[in-house]
Amino acid sequence: MLKNDLVLRAAKGEEVERSPVWLMRQAGRILPEYRATRARAANFVEFVKNPELSAEVTIQPVDILGVDAAIVFSDILVIPEAMGLPYKMIESKGPWFENTLKTKADVDALRVAEVGDLEYVMKALQLSKKGLDNRVPLIGFSGASWTLLAYMVEGSGSKTFSKAKQFLYTQPELAHQTLQKITDSIIHYLKGQVSAGADMLQIFDSWAGVLSEPMYYEFSLKYIAQICDAISPLVPITVFAKDAHYALQKIAETSCNTIGLDWTIDPHQARMQTKGKTLQGNADPCLLYASDEKIVLETEAMLKAFGKQRYICNLGHGLYPDLDKEKVKLFVNTVKNFKG
Amino acid sequence: MLKNDLVLRAAKGEEVERSPVWLMRQAGRILPEYRATRARAANFVEFVKNPELSAEVTIQPVDILGVDAAIVFSDILVIPEAMGLPYKMIESKGPWFENTLKTKADVDALRVAEVGDLEYVMKALQLSKKGLDNRVPLIGFSGASWTLLAYMVEGSGSKTFSKAKQFLYTQPELAHQTLQKITDSIIHYLKGQVSAGADMLQIFDSWAGVLSEPMYYEFSLKYIAQICDAISPLVPITVFAKDAHYALQKIAETSCNTIGLDWTIDPHQARMQTKGKTLQGNADPCLLYASDEKIVLETEAMLKAFGKQRYICNLGHGLYPDLDKEKVKLFVNTVKNFKG
Numbered sequence: 001m002l003k004n005d006l007v008l009r010a011a012k013g014e015e016v017e018r019s020p021v022w023l024m025r026q027a028g029r030i031l032p033e034y035r036a037t038r039a040r041a042a043n044f045v046e047f048v049k050n051p052e053l054s055a056e057v058t059i060q061p062v063d064i065l066g067v068d069a070a071i072v073f074s075d076i077l078v079i080p081e082a083m084g085l086p087y088k089m090i091e092s093k094g095p096w097f098e099n100t101l102k103t104k105a106d107v108d109a110l111r112v113a114e115v116g117d118l119e120y121v122m123k124a125l126q127l128s129k130k131g132l133d134n135r136v137p138l139i140g141f142s143g144a145s146w147t148l149l150a151y152m153v154e155g156s157g158s159k160t161f162s163k164a165k166q167f168l169y170t171q172p173e174l175a176h177q178t179l180q181k182i183t184d185s186i187i188h189y190l191k192g193q194v195s196a197g198a199d200m201l202q203i204f205d206s207w208a209g210v211l212s213e214p215m216y217y218e219f220s221l222k223y224i225a226q227i228c229d230a231i232s233p234l235v236p237i238t239v240f241a242k243d244a245h246y247a248l249q250k251i252a253e254t255s256c257n258t259i260g261l262d263w264t265i266d267p268h269q270a271r272m273q274t275k276g277k278t279l280q281g282n283a284d285p286c287l288l289y290a291s292d293e294k295i296v297l298e299t300e301a302m303l304k305a306f307g308k309q310r311y312i313c314n315l316g317h318g319l320y321p322d323l324d325k326e327k328v329k330l331f332v333n334t335v336k337n338f339k340g
Numbered sequence: 341m342l343k344n345d346l347v348l349r350a351a352k353g354e355e356v357e358r359s360p361v362w363l364m365r366q367a368g369r370i371l372p373e374y375r376a377t378r379a380r381a382a383n384f385v386e387f388v389k390n391p392e393l394s395a396e397v398t399i400q401p402v403d404i405l406g407v408d409a410a411i412v413f414s415d416i417l418v419i420p421e422a423m424g425l426p427y428k429m430i431e432s433k434g435p436w437f438e439n440t441l442k443t444k445a446d447v448d449a450l451r452v453a454e455v456g457d458l459e460y461v462m463k464a465l466q467l468s469k470k471g472l473d474n475r476v477p478l479i480g481f482s483g484a485s486w487t488l489l490a491y492m493v494e495g496s497g498s499k500t501f502s503k504a505k506q507f508l509y510t511q512p513e514l515a516h517q518t519l520q521k522i523t524d525s526i527i528h529y530l531k532g533q534v535s536a537g538a539d540m541l542q543i544f545d546s547w548a549g550v551l552s553e554p555m556y557y558e559f560s561l562k563y564i565a566q567i568c569d570a571i572s573p574l575v576p577i578t579v580f581a582k583d584a585h586y587a588l589q590k591i592a593e594t595s596c597n598t599i600g601l602d603w604t605i606d607p608h609q610a611r612m613q614t615k616g617k618t619l620q621g622n623a624d625p626c627l628l629y630a631s632d633e634k635i636v637l638e639t640e641a642m643l644k645a646f647g648k649q650r651y652i653c654n655l656g657h658g659l660y661p662d663l664d665k666e667k668v669k670l671f672v673n674t675v676k677n678f679k680g
Contacts, residue, residue: 157501162660165626170635209583212603212624243549245585246604264586265553284552286505294509320502 004136007069010312011257011278013235020068020309022139023328024240025318026061027073030325033060044089048075055127062136064325065332067198069137072125072193076143076204079185080152082113087151087155100155101167109180113185115192122196129197140198142190144205144241145182145227146220149175152182155314161210168219175219183223187230194234197267201231202238202260209243216247219287220252228255238280242317248273263316267305279306282316288327295327299334308340344476347409350652351576351597351618359643359651360408361675362479364580364670365658366401367413370665373400384429388415389460395467404665405672406640409477409540412465412533416483416544419525420492422453427491440495442505447518453525455532462536469537480538482530484545484581485522485567486560489515492522501550508559515559523563527570534574541571542578542600547582556587561594568595578620582657588613594607603656618649619646623657628667635667639674648680 002008006020018098028034041047048054057073077087077095087097101107115122127139128323141214143151150164151157158164168175190201203224208216224239232255239251251259252274260275261267261281270279287298303313313335319328342348346360368374381387388394397413417427417435427437443449455462469478483491490504491497498504508515512597520591530541543564548556571577572595579591580600591599592614599614601607601621610619627638643653653675659668 130502160625160657161661162626162629162662166622169626169630176554209604213606215624243583243604247605264549264583266553266586284505284555285500286502289502289506290509317500320500322502 002134002137002199004068006290007137007139007312010310011200013257013276013278013310015309017184018338019306019308019313021313021332022067022069023061023065023315023319023332026067026072027057027071028319029321030319030323030328031060031064031327032068033057033064044075045087048073048078050085051120051123051127054124055131058124058128058138059131062132065329066336067136067332070128070132071139071141071202072121072128072198074124074141076141076148076206077151078118078121079143079148079182079189081112081329082117082189083110083178083181083185085110085152093158095151097151101149101153101178104174107174107181110181112181112188115195115249118189118192121189122192122235124195124196125193125229137199138197139200139202140190140193141202141204142186142227144203144208144220145186145223146211147153147205147207148182148186149178150207150210152178161207165210165215168215178225179219183226186227190227190231191234196229198235200238202237202240203227205239205241205244208241208247211244216244217250221247221250224251224256225254232257240280250278258312260314261316267302271306275295278310278312280312280314282314283331284321285317285323286317288319288323288331289314292327292330295330296334299331300338300340303335303338304340342474342477342539344408347477347479347652348576350650351358351540351578353616353618353650354650355595358678359646359648359653359675361399361653361672362407362409362411363405363655363659363672364411366405366407367397367411369660369661370659370663371400371404372665373397373404373411384415385427388418391460391463391467394464395471398464398468398478399471402472405669406676407476407672409479410468410472411479411481411542412461412468412538414461414464415482416481416488416546417460417491418494418523419453419483419488422457422529423450423521425450425492425524434497435491437491437495441489441493441518444514445631447514447521450518450521451523452528454528455535458529458532461529462532465533465536465538467605477539479540479542480530480533481542481544482567484543484548484560485519485526485563487545487547488522488526488549489518490547490550492518501547505550505555508555517674519559519563523566526567527656530567530571531574534571538575540576540578542580543567545579545581545584548581549589551584553586556584557590561587561590564591564596565594580620592617595666598652600654601656605656607642611646618650618652618680620652620654622654623671625657625660626662628659628663628671632667632670635670636674639671640678640680643675643678
């Protein structure tokens with residue numbers, strides 16, 4: 001049994017003694033220990049594919065930062081790769097795909113990923129679970145169908161994802177076929193993660209915010225809802241749709257347990273729009289550049305605004321690589337010591 | 341007197357026979373005529389500084405697309421340059437500053453820009469005004485104080501503007517000193533534009549959306565309000581704060597006339613939150629990749645949602661360079677022919 005199950009209880013809406021805390025990208029470059037492990041892999045994709053190295057960095061923040069959950073170190077783009085679109089991670093540029101989706105033939109050539117295609121992630125989860133020794137829950141994750149399609153069409157990161165949106169506008173039926181294939185792959189993948197030891201799952205819809213409200217419901221949330229329906233009977237699931245401020249109410253209508261919020265969302269507004277759901281977030285990562293005094297003040301204000309129950313403290317986005325580890329610890333300890 | 345003053349009447353809340361339309365980045369790469377003029381300058385900054393070339397591309401979309409207003413071709417970064425921070429525009433990368441703001445000494449060294457520092461923009465406005473021959477109004481513009489500071493600290497574009505935000509979090513007093521100097525420069529600049537012939541002005545707060553709601557009010561809207569108070573007695577002024585979905589109500593409390601909206605904002609919601617103001621926007625630029633049928637359908641739905649009065653039709657962001665000129669024309673004509 002888990003020694004600290006605060007995150008799971010909060011996600012399920014059960015009473016907690018204090019709000020739990022973890023951080024997106026906690027297994028990341030802010031830790032010298034992460035950078036040392038990372039240096040042992042030839043490149044980013046090899047790093048992601050090495051279960052031993054992945055488990056090592058998954059566990060580090062639990063030891064070093066004292067967070068209430070671990071999140072498996074991996075990448076959202078393992079699914080496109082398993083479906084037949086491999087990618088490279090180019091230093092200080094981001095992901096890059098040699099082949100992208102353009103035509104029906106490209107989509108037909110995609111295979112639906114099976115758990116067997118992603119054994120290395122399952123192994124990483126198993127090793128992480130073992131190394132954590134039931135200290136805290138282990139969170140697994142996937143990109144949302146739309147966010148994955150966005151990369152598979154665009155071929156790289158983008159400010160506008162205009163090629164990916166052009167695909168939705170000009171070939172909506174083909175887009176839906178692709179999104180269904182991706183969704184089926186994600187469901188296989190996440191069920192596999194549960195079998196491999198994930199206590200909870202999170203869907204990252206990183207590029208939600210480039211879509212308009214009606215486009216978001218049609219091309220993204222519809223598929224997120226399918227994923228939540230498949231997963232929520234097994235373990236709690238969180239939906240984090242960055243910049244989709246307009247969609248909170250509709251996200252709350254899915255069977256997800258927890259809703260992630262970015263820092264542009266007001267906690268009180270979010271509570272009103274998401275009745276019955278647990279909320280997660282939403283400190284501005286840049287707050288952790290501020291003075292210790294300001295970090296404590298603003299973190300405590302956020303804890304008060306959300307309230308102790310049905311709340312998982314986190315940032316509104318991933319940690320930035322140049323943040324000071326000590327500031328991150330201060331944030332974590334402020335949450336853990338808060339008597340509000 | 342202006343032959344077509346629809347945009348001005350709509351901005352002032354006066355009755356119009358139909359909603360007017362213009363497009364952000366209409367003086368831009370979608371037009372072959374623009375690309376031909378652009379090719380006559382050695383580089384982007386030289387292009388911006390050449391009043392004859394600027395006036396030429398300012399007028400082109402009035403002739404070619406039939407829009408109801410011209411917007412002077414310039415760049416928001418002329419103000420940082422006039423204050424002492426020159427920049428280069430790097431092809432397919434964006435702006436780049438050799439020197440950035442870090443310390444009090446850097447801020448002290450900035451001068452408040454005067455109209456004389458930006459004579460080339462004034463000349464471009466005068467030539468544009470003359471070339472337009474009172475067919476349609478001429479719009480001038482400036483970046484918002486926060487957006488300009490963001491570039492002056494970050495030194496380039498950025499997904500997160502984390503350096504610029506770090507500046508706000510760690511040196512708030514110095515940030516306010518800088519923002520006031522920038523605001524004073526903007527007010528001089530915009531008053532100069534009115535004298536040079538601008539019939540209306542727009543403030544672009546392109547990086548509003550990276551700030552949280554309280555940070556936005558403290559570090560951006562406060563200065564936008566100063567600018568509106570200085571300008572709105574002279575000519576109508578529009579505030580376009582991209583991605584600042586949370587701030588509509590507070591923007592409506594400034595003395596601006598018109599509020600620009602990106603495509604993530606619902607027209608009905610916006611109307612409720614911005615009583616008494618004219619709204620501008622907010623089609624997704626990617627809509628113009630769609631079939632003619634879909635463009636007409638969605639544009640008409642948008643026109644209905646906003647209603648004829650107190651509305652200036654536009655996109656929710658600038659035109660993307662690879663959009664087809666014929667699709668853009670279809671959008672413009674759909675607005676002009678709409679009998680709703």
